[in-house]
Amino acid sequence: MDITQFISTHRRLLLVGFLLLVLIFMATFPLYARPYHVRVLTIILIYVVLAASWAMFSGTTGYMSLAPAAFFGLGVYTMALLQQQLPFFLIIPVGGMAAFALAALIGLVTLRLRGMYFAIFTFGLVVFMSEIIQFLETRLWQKHGQAIIPIDNVTLLYTMIGLAVVTVLATYLIRRSRYGLALSSIGGNEEAAEHMGINTTMMKVLTFATSSVFMGAAGVVAAPSLIYVNANIAFSTFYSFMPIFMAIFGGMGALYGPVIGAVVFGYLEKTLRAQLYSYFMLGFGIVMVAVILFLPSGIAGLIPRLQARLAGMSSKLGKGGQAKQHANA
Amino acid sequence: MPMLEGRGVTKYFGGLAAVSNVDFHIDQGEIVGLIGPNGAGKTTLFNLISGALPLSSGEIRFKGQRLNGLKPHRICKLGIARTFQETKVFPNMAVFQNVLVGAFFGRSNRVSGADATREASQALEFVGLSGMSMTPVKDLTLVNQKRVEVARALATKPELLLLDELMAGLNPAEVSEAMELVKRIRGRGITVFMVEHVMKAIMGICGRIMVLHHGEKIAEGTCNEISCDRKVIEIYLGEETRAKS
Numbered sequence: 236m237d238i239t240q241f242i243s244t245h246r247r248l249l250l251v252g253f254l255l256l257v258l259i260f261m262a263t264f265p266l267y268a269r270p271y272h273v274r275v276l277t278i279i280l281i282y283v284v285l286a287a288s289w290a291m292f293s294g295t296t297g298y299m300s301l302a303p304a305a306f307f308g309l310g311v312y313t314m315a316l317l318q319q320q321l322p323f324f325l326i327i328p329v330g331g332m333a334a335f336a337l338a339a340l341i342g343l344v345t346l347r348l349r350g351m352y353f354a355i356f357t358f359g360l361v362v363f364m365s366e367i368i369q370f371l372e373t374r375l376w377q378k379h380g381q382a383i384i385p386i387d388n389v390t391l392l393y394t395m396i397g398l399a400v401v402t403v404l405a406t407y408l409i410r411r412s413r414y415g416l417a418l419s420s421i422g423g424n425e426e427a428a429e430h431m432g433i434n435t436t437m438m439k440v441l442t443f444a445t446s447s448v449f450m451g452a453a454g455v456v457a458a459p460s461l462i463y464v465n466a467n468i469a470f471s472t473f474y475s476f477m478p479i480f481m482a483i484f485g486g487m488g489a490l491y492g493p494v495i496g497a498v499v500f501g502y503l504e505k506t507l508r509a510q511l512y513s514y515f516m517l518g519f520g521i522v523m524v525a526v527i528l529f530l531p532s533g534i535a536g537l538i539p540r541l542q543a544r545l546a547g548m549s550s551k552l553g554k555g556g557q558a559k560q561h562a563n564a
Numbered sequence: 565m566p567m568l569e570g571r572g573v574t575k576y577f578g579g580l581a582a583v584s585n586v587d588f589h590i591d592q593g594e595i596v597g598l599i600g601p602n603g604a605g606k607t608t609l610f611n612l613i614s615g616a617l618p619l620s621s622g623e624i625r626f627k628g629q630r631l632n633g634l635k636p637h638r639i640c641k642l643g644i645a646r647t648f649q650e651t652k653v654f655p656n657m658a659v660f661q662n663v664l665v666g667a668f669f670g671r672s673n674r675v676s677g678a679d680a681t682r683e684a685s686q687a688l689e690f691v692g693l694s695g696m697s698m699t700p701v702k703d704l705t706l707v708n709q710k711r712v713e714v715a716r717a718l719a720t721k722p723e724l725l726l727l728d729e730l731m732a733g734l735n736p737a738e739v740s741e742a743m744e745l746v747k748r749i750r751g752r753g754i755t756v757f758m759v760e761h762v763m764k765a766i767m768g769i770c771g772r773i774m775v776l777h778h779g780e781k782i783a784e785g786t787c788n789e790i791s792c793d794r795k796v797i798e799i800y801l802g803e804e805t806r807a808k809s
């Protein structure tokens with residue numbers, strides 16, 4: 236039987252099978268991998284959550300949010316402040332809710348701002364949060380930074396797998412619902428969307444807040460491995476820019492774009508950065524420029540092109556090509 | 565009671581009165597034309613009706629309900645849909661998705677998926693775009709993008725449709741088709757209020773015409789009355805049109 240035909244008729248089945256394999260791989264990872272690599276996988280999953288939830292709002296509506304670090308840092312600090320009072324698994328939803336509340340408040344005030352103004356404001360929010368925490372620590376709590384009790388790496392990995400699955404699933408469900416249609420129409424032309432009966436302000440605030448839930452929760456899970464945090468670490472602008480670069484690199488046209496971007500970038504960052512720090516950042520910059528210039532729809536934009544090329548080939552397709560398309564399905 | 569009624573409708577941009585103390589009414593089942601030179605305030609008046617801009621003073625009522633202060637999405641849900649002078653489509657979405665937005669959110673937020681899909685395909689068929697439903701709208705010609713806007717507006721199931729220069733930029737054959745389309749829309753029981761510069765279209769299908777100039781209503785009447793009105797000829801139509809009609 237023709238391989239390409241088989242793939243196209245059993246697309247759904249293959250996709251589910253592939254996702255199951257990925258899940259099994261991640262779940263059994265601690266059994267054969269070194270602890271360091273368990274950490275790396277956990278961090279990659281944190282990036283997946285940040286990039287996917289950033290794309291959930293900014294990728295669809297086109298409102299460039301630079302606030303992920305604010306919500307992530309809020310999650311980190313929720314963990315730092317509540318670790319004695321609540322069990323870890325309860326702090327995760329609390330961190331998510333705190334981020335939701337902050338995002339809803341900020342959204343109500345700022346989502347009338349368009350384009351650059353919104354981006355600048357959200358960036359200001361990160362700085363503001365950091366300053367507020369610093370103020371509280373030096374003036375009220377009389378200490379600098381917070382120590383966080385470590386939690387074992389395997390528990391953190393499994394929690395992060397769960398959070399990543401929930402995030403990707405939520406993004407998937409939103410994309411295919413009428414709610415996702417409304418968000419894309421806001422990205423396409425907000426004024427027209429408003430005239431089609433969509434309450435655009437409510438829709439934007441709600442999505443902005445929903446997407447930050449995942450960022451806040453990711454902050455809670457990321458906190459224990461930091462061991463010590465202060466405002467500069469928790470609200471590092473790195474957490475705002477990384478998800479954006481990853482989403483752009485992977486491509487925002489498809490659900491898997493930000494995920495691919497986060498996996499590739501997260502892996503390279505963790506493996507190369509330690510040894511070749513300055514070269515890594517240099518290469519990073521060059522790759523970003525190249526992607527923006529030559530692949531405006533990111534890595535995900537390559538996939539339809541590849542598929543078209545593969546479909547054009549005969550069934551003489553080599554094994555490498557088969558595996559490639561399998562991964563794309 | 566008229567379907568849509570405006571009293572003393574006024575809009576200032578800074579010190580400039582874009583629309584100044586205009587009274588108007590639209591009755592059920594009419595096709596009313598709105599004409600005037602560029603900058604006369606026609607699109608501003610549409611923006612005031614659809615809620616895109618707030619009124620400076622005066623009031624607009626639709627089926628007895630005050631529209632003042634309502635957001636566009638609320639006004640759409642009351643049954644007023646519109647198209648835009650410069651097309652405002654959702655460029656990266658397929659034609660069908662564009663129309664689906666109107667069907668899903670237009671009159672109620674609780675439309676079932678099956679109903680919305682049916683409504684959207686009917687609207688596409690009505691404007692003659694069924695064959696392109698999967699094409700991204702940005703790849704369409706201007707005339708087809710305008711049709712998408714009409715289909716999208718119709719999918720919201722309006723009672724009143726505001727058409728802002730539907731025929732601008734179309735060739736004569738396309739203008740005739742568009743005129744036919746407007747008549748068929750009225751045939752479905754939808755009242756039409758249209759801004760237009762193509763006089764042939766206005767004269768051909770409108771039962772009544774309003775003329776704006778510098779934000780003020782300077783004339784109103786049937787096509788014959790308007791084309792013979794001294795003031796309108798001086799300001800807008802010019803001598804030639806008079807000779808023709």
